[in-house]
Every structure is written in structure tokens, then in C-alpha cells.
Amino acid sequence: MDNQKKCLFEKFGGDQQVSELIDQFYYKVLFDKLLRDKFLKADMSRVRYQQKRFFAQMMGDTNTQYTGRDLIEVHKNLNITNQQFDKFKTHLKNIALDMEIPNVDLEELLQHVEKHRDLIVFQK
Numbered sequence: 212m213d214n215q216k217k218c219l220f221e222k223f224g225g226d227q228q229v230s231e232l233i234d235q236f237y238y239k240v241l242f243d244k245l246l247r248d249k250f251l252k253a254d255m256s257r258v259r260y261q262q263k264r265f266f267a268q269m270m271g272d273t274n275t276q277y278t279g280r281d282l283i284e285v286h287k288n289l290n291i292t293n294q295q296f297d298k299f300k301t302h303l304k305n306i307a308l309d310m311e312i313p314n315v316d317l318e319e320l321l322q323h324v325e326k327h328r329d330l331i332v333f334q335k
């Protein structure tokens with residue numbers, strides 16, 4: 212298949228790679244003083260499962276349908292700041308770099324994530 216035609220999900224390497232990305236990501240988040248408090252009451256296996264589906268769909272996987280709660284509903288009472296959102300993106304970026312994801316694909320992923328900032332950050 213011509214690389215131009217591949218969606219970001221396929222460029223990342225599909226299910227296994229996206230799962231790996233999210234698992235590594237939450238491992239980092241739970242050790243991050245700035246972020247871990249947001250997940251203290253969360254069922255992390257559920258969070259990871261939903262996040263994998265969300266990312267797969269966001270990255271263009273037509274076989275995956277995110278069925279979790281609306282992003283605003285999930286985040287509106289968490290008081291997430293822009294600083295925390297930026298930190299979230301930094302962890303994602305570093306893990307993708309560790310996984311040797313090409314820069315162009317990584318930038319595309321971060322752009323997708325950035326589009327959701329206003330649904331997640333409520334502590335202006």
C-alpha cells in the first residue's frame with residue numbers, strides 16, 4: 212500500500228503499537244506528580260481500554276468505534292490545567308520518540324490531541 216494512503220493508525224503499526232503507546236503513557240502519567248492525582252479514583256484498566264479505542268479512532272482506524280463517555284463529561288470536574296495538558300502531550304511525545312515513530316507521524320498525532328484541548332482543560 213502506498214504510504215500516502217495509510218492512516219496514522221496504520222503508520223504507527225496498528226493495534227499492538229497503539230496499545231503499547233497507551234500502556235507506556237499511563238505508566239509515566241501515574242509516576243508524574245503533576246498528573247497522577249487526576250487518576251486516583253479511576254479504574255485504570257478501563258481508562259486504558261477506552262483511551263486505546265479513542266486513540267485508534269482519532270488516528271483513523273475505521274474498525275474501531277470509541278464508545279466511552281463524552282470527553283467533556285469525563286473531564287469537566289477534574290480541573291485539568293493547560294500546564295497538565297501540555298505535560299500529557301510531552302509524555303506522549305517522548306514515548307512515541309522512544310518507539311521510533313517518525314517525526315512527521317508524531318507531529319500529526321500531537322495535532323490530533325491538541326484539537327481536543329478545549330474538551331479537556333477546564334481550569335483556565
